[in-house]
Amino acid sequence: MGxxxxxxxxxxxxYPLLLAELxxxxxxxxxxNRPLQEALTTVKIINININEFKRRKDx
Numbered sequence: 001m002g003x004x005x006x007x008x009x010x011x012x013x014x015y016p017l018l019l020a021e022l023x024x025x026x027x028x029x030x031x032x033n034r035p036l037q038e039a040l041t042t043v044k045i046i047n048i049n050i051n052e053f054k055r056r057k058d059x
Contacts, residue, residue: 012050015043 023036 012043013047016040016047019043 019036019040023033023040026033026036
């Protein structure tokens with residue numbers, strides 16, 4: 001059961017890479033540029049929180 005729960009966490013850790021590529025490929029005047037930047041910032045914060053939770057759990 002534990003291995004099934006690991007997959008979504010591993011997947012979410014890759015979202016910043018995907019969003020960063022999309023954001024870098026999006027022209028600055030495109031309407032999606034700002035939302036992509038905000039999504040990238042948000043998912044980075046989420047990943048920091050996940051890592052912090054995992055670190056605290058391991059202590």
